[in-house]
Amino acid sequence: xxxLPGPGPEERLPAPRPDLAPVxxxxxxxxxxxxxxxxxxxRAAQIVRQSGASxxxxxxxxxxxxxxxxxxxxxxxxxPAVADSGRMVKSQQDQIVTDxxxxxxxxxxxxxxxxxxxxxxxxGPILNDQMKLLAHLNPQYLKNVLQVGGRYVCGDANSLMPAxxxxxxxxxxxxxxxxIAWLRAPTDLTFEGVDPxxxxxxxxxxxxxxxxxxxxxxxxxxxxxxDAFAQPSTAPSASPAPSGSAAPSEAPAGTVIKISAQxxxxxxxxxxxxxxxxxxxxxxxxxxxxxxxxxxxxGSPTGPAVWTGEIVNGVTTITYDVPALPAGTYGFICxxxxxxxxxxxxx
Numbered sequence: 001x002x003x004l005p006g007p008g009p010e011e012r013l014p015a016p017r018p019d020l021a022p023v024x025x026x027x028x029x030x031x032x033x034x035x036x037x038x039x040x041x042x043r044a045a046q047i048v049r050q051s052g053a054s055x056x057x058x059x060x061x062x063x064x065x066x067x068x069x070x071x072x073x074x075x076x077x078x079x080p081a082v083a084d085s086g087r088m089v090k091s092q093q094d095q096i097v098t099d100x101x102x103x104x105x106x107x108x109x110x111x112x113x114x115x116x117x118x119x120x121x122x123x124g125p126i127l128n129d130q131m132k133l134l135a136h137l138n139p140q141y142l143k144n145v146l147q148v149g150g151r152y153v154c155g156d157a158n159s160l161m162p163a164x165x166x167x168x169x170x171x172x173x174x175x176x177x178x179x180i181a182w183l184r185a186p187t188d189l190t191f192e193g194v195d196p197x198x199x200x201x202x203x204x205x206x207x208x209x210x211x212x213x214x215x216x217x218x219x220x221x222x223x224x225x226x227d228a229f230a231q232p233s234t235a236p237s238a239s240p241a242p243s244g245s246a247a248p249s250e251a252p253a254g255t256v257i258k259i260s261a262q263x264x265x266x267x268x269x270x271x272x273x274x275x276x277x278x279x280x281x282x283x284x285x286x287x288x289x290x291x292x293x294x295x296x297x298x299g300s301p302t303g304p305a306v307w308t309g310e311i312v313n314g315v316t317t318i319t320y321d322v323p324a325l326p327a328g329t330y331g332f333i334c335x336x337x338x339x340x341x342x343x344x345x346x347x
Contacts, residue, residue: 096181101191103182104204106175108196114161117196119183119207120338122264123290124150124161127183128207129221134214136221142180146171154224186210259332260284261292261314266332266340275327275346285314291336294320301331301341311336 078086084093108117115121119128127137145152146169150161163169165176185206193204255274259281260267273279285292295308309320325346334340 097189097191099178099181100185100189100206101182101193101204102175103178103180103185104191104193106171106179107182108194110164110171111179112196116337116339122337122339125153126336130209130212131214131218132221133184133208134212137183139180139184142183143176146176146179182206184208255279256282256319258282258284259294260286261334261340262286264290264337264340266334266342269342270345271332271342272345272347273322273325276324278324279322281309281320281322282317283309283312283320284317285312287314290314292334292340293336295333295335296322296325296344297331297333299329299331301333301338303331306330308335 074086076086076088078084078089084090111124113122114124115127120126126132143165145161146164148168149163150159151157153159153161164171164179166172171179186208187205188210190203190205192201194200195202195204255277257271257273257279259271260283264287281294283292283294291311291313293309293311296306297303298306306325307322310318312318325344327347328345330344330346332342332344
């Protein structure tokens with residue numbers, strides 16, 4: 001029992017609620033006048049027209065993309081049966097020319113002093129020899145030489161050629177690749193450069209003859225370039241033994257021409273000898289460790305060889321016995337260093 005005032009317990013129970021019918025609520029907020037139920041014929045036809053137009057637009061879009069991709073593919077890689085028609089091929093060729101031209105400038109700035117402006121040799125070995133360029137001076141061999149220096153070639157720890165590739169040298173890997181590209185450039189690759197002899201713009205071409213074929217009688221290129229001078233030159237000669245052997249009996253006493261070589265150059269550029277008479281050349285090589293000789297060519301230093309003297313390493317002196325020469329103009333040259341030339345007159 002409770003003493004609280006108010007209704008009794010029965011009156012405090014939840015009051016029963018009458019049953020109410022559910023009220024329909026529209027899901028759309030727009031007025032009924034704006035809604036249509038079902039499709040009319042006109043509406044259906046409109047939907048079909050719109051769907052067909054969309055499919056046609058999609059077809060045209062896909063076709064355009066497919067044609068664009070196909071055309072762009074052939075533009076990049078080239079059309080079948082059309083040589084060098086692709087942009088990528090032309091771009092690659094342009095890049096090769098760019099690398100070779102940069103390598104040429106690097107060569108003239110860093111290598112020409114020892115190897116010659118045209119690779120004809122000097123303090124260092126000849127580089128433009130076709131037998132060497134055929135296989136011996138391959139890219140990997142050149143890269144090894146540039147990485148460690150001249151000691152890689154002959155095993156000479158005192159080689160004058162330093163390492164050129166970083167970190168031991170000044171050239172980065174890209175410059176080394178460009179230098180190798182120039183050394184291996186074919187003769188049919190040309191570009192605009194500067195002629196080192198004149199300092200004027202000129203068309204420069206590579207050294208390697210892509211059509212060169214090794215003669216059947218050719219011997220392997222020596223692993224060490226100084227070994228090439230271990231034997232006398234085999235160039236054509238008018239005398240049976242172009243060396244400093246005993247003088248022929250008809251050699252007149254007193255007809256001796258003195259020539260010396262120093263700093264990769266002859267000390268005289270013009271000499272005169274008696275025509276129709278044998279004579280002697282007293283040749284002194286003053287370049288320590290560098291091979292030189294004297295050879296006589298008809299007309300000019302680039303003409304046919306008439307007589308070739310033995311190659312000797314300096315410092316040394318040798319006396320050559322030269323057979324009689326008909327009256328005329330000749331050129332004398334060092335066969336090791338074709339930039340060493342002069343004029344000989346027989347009269």
